[in-house]
Amino acid sequence: MATIRLGDVAPDFTADSSMGMINLYDYLGDGWGILFSHPADFTPVCTTELGTAAKFKAEFDKRNVKMLALSVDGVASHGEWIKDINETQHTTVNFPIIADDDKKVSTLYDMIHPNANDSLTVRSVYIIAPDKTVKLIITYPASTGRNFHELLRVIDSLQLTAYHKVATPANWENGDRVVVSPSINTEDANKIFTKGVEEIKPYLRMTPQPNI
Ligand code: BEZ
Numbered sequence: 001m002a003t004i005r006l007g008d009v010a011p012d013f014t015a016d017s018s019m020g021m022i023n024l025y026d027y028l029g030d031g032w033g034i035l036f037s038h039p040a041d042f043t044p045v046c047t048t049e050l051g052t053a054a055k056f057k058a059e060f061d062k063r064n065v066k067m068l069a070l071s072v073d074g075v076a077s078h079g080e081w082i083k084d085i086n087e088t089q090h091t092t093v094n095f096p097i098i099a100d101d102d103k104k105v106s107t108l109y110d111m112i113h114p115n116a117n118d119s120l121t122v123r124s125v126y127i128i129a130p131d132k133t134v135k136l137i138i139t140y141p142a143s144t145g146r147n148f149h150e151l152l153r154v155i156d157s158l159q160l161t162a163y164h165k166v167a168t169p170a171n172w173e174n175g176d177r178v179v180v181s182p183s184i185n186t187e188d189a190n191k192i193f194t195k196g197v198e199e200i201k202p203y204l205r206m207t208p209q210p211n212i
Helices: 024-028 044-055 057-062 075-089 104-108 148-163 186-192
Strands: 032-038 065-071 097-099 123-128 134-140 178-180 198-201 204-207
Touching: 024 032, 024 065, 032 044, 032 148, 044 057, 044 065, 044 075, 044 148, 057 065, 057 148, 075 097, 123 148, 134 148, 186 204
Parallel strands: 032 065, 065 097
Antiparallel strands: 032 123, 123 134, 178 204, 198 204
16 A cells, blocks of 8 residues: 555556446546445434535536546445435436445555554545546544535636636635635736736735636
């Protein structure tokens, strides 16, 4: 297991899942991906997370992000658990859950933190860009369910900053003003950002979001 850091190439793998064998790179194609781990099947917080994730799938699709969950149990267990998720969360799980009973993928992605729990995964999130580099890593403890609005917000930021010379400020939401990248001088910024640039300080320049 090697530590994965931002900018690293996401390790490829082939693994069984609730929807059959999956090769990560084939599954992602030339789109974005979100790989998120769950401590174990038939656990309460994970049940709510996967139900919520299923309800958010259209939003991930809109952003060309393929969803891939992981839990350290086998395919048969996933199948039974998915029935419970669908029933209790009033949805249909509509993306694959990797069956990681041999802990191959969770070890590859450093999702088991032994001082937290030596057998279950923590709640890891990896967002992978079309060039297969890792753009975001988040780690939550098992006891805290993730906020899927925040995951969409950060994907919006990552996609915006991947294609425009901007960064997003604190609490930014899609549609808010953005920060001009420090690598651009104000003269060039005024040419690039035709909606206008406000120079609050030479290092703090704001502009309307360029892609709307
Ligand atoms: C849960 O998903 O509910 C959970 C799993 C492991 C520890 C605590 C909560």
